[in-house]
Amino acid sequence: MPQLNPNPWFFIMLTSWLTFTLILQPKLLSFTSTNPPSSKTPTTTNTTPWTWPWT
Template identity: 60%
Template sequence: MPQLNLDPWFLILSSTWLVYTAILQPKISSYLSMNDPTNKNNKTTNTNPWTWPWT
């Protein structure tokens, strides 16, 4: 069964991950995010507790 033979596929898998981690990943990480996730609204809201009718 050729699925159990790891000789050609392990080399392809390891070389693909080596290319990804060494070349592509730093290039992808260098892009700036256009949507800054910081909170622009610094106001705090005052919330009142819920009044239950049966208490």
């Protein structure tokens, strides 16, 4: 069965993962986030239940 031969595919997978982790990932992680998390405490809103007219 030729699918079980890892000879060309393992090298391609290894090369692609190394390319991603060593070249592309640091470039992508260097971008600053457009919406950074804020240090404010979350506010809770007080909601009132809906009054249904038929109950």
